[in-house]
Amino acid sequence: MSTIGISAPMTTQVAVYPIRPVNVPAVKATRLRLTTRGRRVLLAIAALPIVIGIAVSVIAGGSALASGAQAAPVSFETVTVLPGDTLWSIAAEVAPEADPRVVIEDVKRLNNLSSGLIQVGSDIAIPVAYAN
Numbered sequence: 327m328s329t330i331g332i333s334a335p336m337t338t339q340v341a342v343y344p345i346r347p348v349n350v351p352a353v354k355a356t357r358l359r360l361t362t363r364g365r366r367v368l369l370a371i372a373a374l375p376i377v378i379g380i381a382v383s384v385i386a387g388g389s390a391l392a393s394g395a396q397a398a399p400v401s402f403e404t405v406t407v408l409p410g411d412t413l414w415s416i417a418a419e420v421a422p423e424a425d426p427r428v429v430i431e432d433v434k435r436l437n438n439l440s441s442g443l444i445q446v447g448s449d450i451a452i453p454v455a456y457a458n
Contacts, residue, residue, distance in 0.1 A: 401453070401454040404450065404451055407444050411446075413430045417429035432453050
């Protein structure tokens with residue numbers, strides 16, 4: 327068996343300190359301080375996306391206003407729903423010469439009904455074109 331021996335010179339660790347001039351005082355670490363102007367700038371930057379969102383919604387929402395200028399005026403008469411009445415029976419009664427399906431669609435559109443269900447005692451608007 328063979329052995330290897332390594333001989334190295336002994337070294338010692340030497341502390342290395344930064345060299346500074348004797349007459350210059352050491353600089354202390356300072357905290358970050360925001361001035362009033364800095365706070366305002368930071369607040370403005372944080373609020374900018376909200377302001378932009380509001381501006382876009384105001385500008386885009388203005389075009390969706392319903393003015394009613396292009397809508398034709400609708401004249402109608404009302405009929406009170408009695409027990410046993412249906413839209414079909416009301417359509418056949420108010421416009422016997424017209425197709426009840428067309429009359430029912432016009433009545434549903436005028437009253438904003440999603441289905442053919444109506445309540446007893448409620449007033450249903452009938453277009454004047456079908457009223458007697």
